Amino acid sequence: MNRGLKILFAMGLAMLTLAGHVPTAAADSVGxxxxxxxxxxxxxxxxxxxxxxxxxxxxxxxxxxxxxxxxxxxxxxxxxxxxxxxxxxxxxxxxxxxxxxxxxxxxxxxxxxxxxxxxxxxxxxxxxxxxxxxxxxxxxxxxxxxxxxxxxxxxxKTKKPTAHFTIxxxxxxxxxxxxxESRQPVAPNLLLHQIQATQINRRNFVTANLQNPEPGIMQKLKINARVTKVGATQTLIRQQQSGLGMAPNSNFNFGIPWGTQNLPAGQYTLHLTAQAGKRDWQFTRNFTIANRTVKRMNKTVLTPTQQPNYWLYALLGLLIALLLAIIGYLWYRNRHQKSAK
The missing domain is CATH 2.60.40.10 (Immunoglobulins)
Known part of the structure; x- marks a missing residue:
């Protein structure tokens, strides 16, 4: 085995050894x-x-x-x-x-x-x-x-930590x-209340507050919501979810993420349909996103992660391959010339 192959073999063996010692998390019993x-x-x-x-x-x-x-x-x-x-x-x-x-x-x-x-x-x-x-x-x-x-x-109580933090x-x-107090169940209902632009974990959303005002459980709730400009048909943002549930006499904020869409201040319309069991609900309601709301949210919104430039990676890979080929050719020519002497 020549010296170059020995080096490659040693590097590969070292990488396998390191991979075998990656720490893993073991499931701990609740107790x-x-x-x-x-x-x-x-x-x-x-x-x-x-x-x-x-x-x-x-x-x-x-x-x-x-x-x-x-x-x-x-x-x-x-x-x-x-x-x-x-x-x-x-x-x-x-x-x-x-x-x-x-x-x-x-x-x-x-x-x-x-x-x-x-x-x-x-x-x-x-x-x-x-x-x-x-x-x-x-x-x-x-x-x-x-x-x-x-x-x-x-x-x-935990022992004195040896690191900078403990969990x-x-x-x-x-x-x-x-x-x-009765075996006769009460059917749930669905009402739409406040619609607003808000932030959840530094991400911008339009939220629709939905309420079940009845003392009955709502199960297998499916919601389809979309937002358009007032008077327009083009969907700007949308969200669909199924398998939801609602407790009796409760409400929650159904979130429609902005994503990368531009949703500036202005007049909008929420189109929301819902289904649970044999019941269907349809809501169409206009709402306003104020200028001051957009400015405030833009100050704290999480900047989207920039997508990697795959073309640049491909070009670098090609250059590295070409460089290796040139080195290999020079090494081969040099060895061939020595053996010819």
Missing amino acids: YTVKASLPSNQLNKQAGYFDLLTQPRAQQHLTIYISNTSNRQQSFNVSVTQAITNDNGVIDYSQLKPQLDQSLKVGIKDIFSRASNQKVTVPANARKQVTLTYTMPAKRLRGMILGGVYVEQIPG KNAFAYAIGIELQ
Whole structure:
């Protein structure tokens, strides 16, 4: 093996060795589980959450079990939370202090005792029972109250960091609570409220606030939205999403990204259609983007990443190949001349 091939072989072996030592992230166990003890008035016996048929003035104790599967003592915050719809169009049980929709008359926190929110400590490899109590209002409720039991792991104390930063992992479980006083479900509805230009993670959007003012869950919601100039038909920006959901008596902001489109100040029209089950909704509404709004947003918007110049890369690659070919030719000619002597 000549010297050049030895060098190439050594370089290749070094690269393979480095590739074999790239660090990988291993999945770490959460270290605990949460389970609901379903009572006799459970409607869906197969569900892992509380789906309860109750009545006015009824008081009931609900039980969950927190199992610590780790070899150390762990502590948890247990909270009763109201189900809302987040801006991704997902029913969310994790918000401890959510902004409640104005159509919500009786929320989950109105019926659960304050003692239901508690700190629980579970010894290593042990299980603890946690009790939560609710009392229904005297007046019969239409539809459902939807919320959850949110169990959040309290991070343990960490050793003095050896690097410039540390990461504390904390995990949470949510068990749904669905309370209703009738087996007859209430159909959800969809209303369109404020339309505005805004910024999400330093990216410009047009958002449409959509509300479900009824005490019924909306599932498999599909939305198709587009924006035009007032009186025009050309679509400037659009967004389509399916598989969305909405909690009872909640609202969320459906985002339509600007992307790389130029959407300056002016008069626009939102065309939005939605479908859930057998229901359809259609909205057409004009809105205004003010000059001051555009100027303010342009100061903080994230600059789009410049696309790489592939032609330049191709030219550089060609030049490198040509240079290598010339070096190879000179090396071959020099060796051939030496052997001819």
